[in-house]
Amino acid sequence: MIEIKKVGKHYGHFQVLSDCTTAVAQGEVVVVCGPSGSGKSTLIKCVNGLEPFQSGDIVVDGTSLAAPGIDLPRLRARVGMVFQHFELFPHMSIMENLSIAQRKVLGRSADEARERGLKLLDRVGLRTQAEKYPGQLSGGQQQRVAIARALAMDPICMLFDEPTSALDPEMINEVLDVMVELARDGMTMMCVTHEMGFARRVAHRVIFMDQGRIVEDAAKEDFFGTPRSERAQLFLSKILRH
Amino acid sequence: MGYHWNWSVFLQPTAAGDGSYLGWLLTGLQWTVSLSLAAWLIALASGTLVGVLRTVPNRWLAGLATAWVELFRNIPLLVQLFIWYFVLPELLPQRLGDAYKQSDPLVQQFLAAMVCLGLFTSARVAEQVRAGIGSLPPGQKNAGLALGLTLPQTYRHVMLPMAFRLILPPLTSEFLNIFKNSAVATTIGLIELSRQAQQLVDYTAQPYEAFIAVTLLYVLINLTVMILMRRLEHRVRVPGFVGGGQ
Numbered sequence A: 001m002i003e004i005k006k007v008g009k010h011y012g013h014f015q016v017l018s019d020c021t022t023a024v025a026q027g028e029v030v031v032v033c034g035p036s037g038s039g040k041s042t043l044i045k046c047v048n049g050l051e052p053f054q055s056g057d058i059v060v061d062g063t064s065l066a067a068p069g070i071d072l073p074r075l076r077a078r079v080g081m082v083f084q085h086f087e088l089f090p091h092m093s094i095m096e097n098l099s100i101a102q103r104k105v106l107g108r109s110a111d112e113a114r115e116r117g118l119k120l121l122d123r124v125g126l127r128t129q130a131e132k133y134p135g136q137l138s139g140g141q142q143q144r145v146a147i148a149r150a151l152a153m154d155p156i157c158m159l160f161d162e163p164t165s166a167l168d169p170e171m172i173n174e175v176l177d178v179m180v181e182l183a184r185d186g187m188t189m190m191c192v193t194h195e196m197g198f199a200r201r202v203a204h205r206v207i208f209m210d211q212g213r214i215v216e217d218a219a220k221e222d223f224f225g226t227p228r229s230e231r232a233q234l235f236l237s238k239i240l241r242h
Numbered sequence B: 001m002g003y004h005w006n007w008s009v010f011l012q013p014t015a016a017g018d019g020s021y022l023g024w025l026l027t028g029l030q031w032t033v034s035l036s037l038a039a040w041l042i043a044l045a046s047g048t049l050v051g052v053l054r055t056v057p058n059r060w061l062a063g064l065a066t067a068w069v070e071l072f073r074n075i076p077l078l079v080q081l082f083i084w085y086f087v088l089p090e091l092l093p094q095r096l097g098d099a100y101k102q103s104d105p106l107v108q109q110f111l112a113a114m115v116c117l118g119l120f121t122s123a124r125v126a127e128q129v130r131a132g133i134g135s136l137p138p139g140q141k142n143a144g145l146a147l148g149l150t151l152p153q154t155y156r157h158v159m160l161p162m163a164f165r166l167i168l169p170p171l172t173s174e175f176l177n178i179f180k181n182s183a184v185a186t187t188i189g190l191i192e193l194s195r196q197a198q199q200l201v202d203y204t205a206q207p208y209e210a211f212i213a214v215t216l217l218y219v220l221i222n223l224t225v226m227i228l229m230r231r232l233e234h235r236v237r238v239p240g241f242v243g244g245g246q
C-alpha cells in the first residue's frame, strides 16, 4: 500500500531524512517512534506530498510521488491525515468540517456528505455535536472529529502525526479507543506516536527513527522483546518509565 | 470678534442659480461616497489577490506582489493622482487617448481618482491580508491540502475566511481612510465634499458654518461605516473561538 524507497530530504546542508526505506502493507498498522526532531513528522508528511523530498521515491497504492506531473490533490484525497493540533476549521460547524472536502473534492451532494458525516460522527461518539463549532468542543472531541473528517473521504490508508500529544491526559484514551477500533476494522495505518500501550495492542510493526534514519524496523514482538539498537533500547526505557 | 453667524446660509439659493448651498454640499457628499465606495471595491479585490500572492510558494508571483505593494505604498498619494490624471492619458494609444480627453471632465476626474485611490489602498489591504494569513496556525493549510483540496480551494474555504475575520478591525480603518483620502480628488477638480466646502466659503464668506457642516458630514460617514462594520464583525463571529493563532 505504502512503499518508501531510499527517501532522502535536506534543508540546505541539514539532512532531515537519509535513506529511509520501509513499507506498509494493506491492513497493516505501523507505529513510528523516536526522539523529537528525528524526522518522524517529515517522513509521514512526505507520504501524502505535504513535504517534498529530493531523492528516492514513495509509492502509494501504485502512484509514485516522485513522478513528474503527479496529481497531488487526487492522491491526498485518498490518504487520510490526522494532526497533532487537530486543525479543524474554526469557522465551520462540525458538520461543515466533515462535508467541505466531500463536496469540493469528491463532488458529493450536500445531503450525501451530511449522511456520511453523521455516520462517522456516530462512529466516534459525537453525533449530537454536529451543529457545534470546534471551539466549543474539548481537545479529545476535536481530535475525534478530525479522525471522522479524514474517514469521511473513504481513505485507503490513514496517517497520524502524534494525535494524542497535544491532549490533556484524561482525553488521550477516548482518541486511542477510536484508533484501536479503526485498526481492528482493518484500516491501513501509519502512526507517529509515543503511546506504547497503543503500539502493543494493535501495531504489527514498530519503526524507530533517529537523526533522520530508520534505525529499527521490526515486528512488534521483536521490538518490545529485544530491540537491536542501543538507541532504541535507551529510548524505550525512557518513555516506558512514565 | 465680529463674526456674524448665519446658519440659514445653507438654504439660500446659490449665486450660480443651481439650487441651494445645502444642495452643493449634498452633491459633494454624493461624489465623496461614490468615489470612496468604488475605490474600496477595487482596493478590496486587488488587495486580496496581491496579499494572497505574497504568501504563495511561487517566488515569481510573490516577488511581483511585493513590488506592487512597495510601488503603491511608497509614492505619495498626490503624486500618484497627478500621474493617473495628467500623465497616463498621454501614454495611451492616440485614438484611445483622444477619446478619453474629449469625454466629460467629470468622468475623467472620477475615473482617475477612483483607480488611484483604489490601487493606493490595495497595497495597504494586501499587507493586512498577508498579515492575516500569516497569523493563522500553519497547520491549517496542510489540513486543507491533506483533505485533497487544491491550493486555491484551501485559500478560498480554509485560510481566507479566518484571515478576514482576524483583520476586520484594521480593514475598517482602511475603509475609513479611503473616505478621508478621497479629498485629494479636489486637486484635480472633482467636486467632492471638501471642494464644495471651499466653494461655499468663496461664495458666501461664511467659513465657520461651511466647515462645521462638512466636518459633521465626514463624522456621519465615519459613524455609518463603523456601525456597519461592527454589525459585520458580530455576524461573522465564530462561536467558541478565542483570539488568533494557537
Ligand SMILES: Nc1ncnc2c1ncn2[C@@H]1O[C@H](COP(=O)(O)OP(=O)(O)O)[C@@H](O)[C@H]1O
Residues within 6 Å of the ligand: A011, A014, A016, A034, A035, A036, A037, A038, A039, A040, A041, A042, A043
Ligand atoms: N522548514 C524547515 N527548515 C529547516 N529545518 C526543518 C524544517 N522543518 C523541520 N526541520 C528540522 O527537521 C528535523 C525533523 O523535524 P520533524 O520531522 O518535525 O521531527 P519529529 O517529528 O521527529 O519531531 C528537525 O531537526 C527540525 O528542526
Ligand SMILES: [Mg+2]
Residues within 6 Å of the ligand: A040, A041, A042, A162
Ligand atoms: Mg513531529
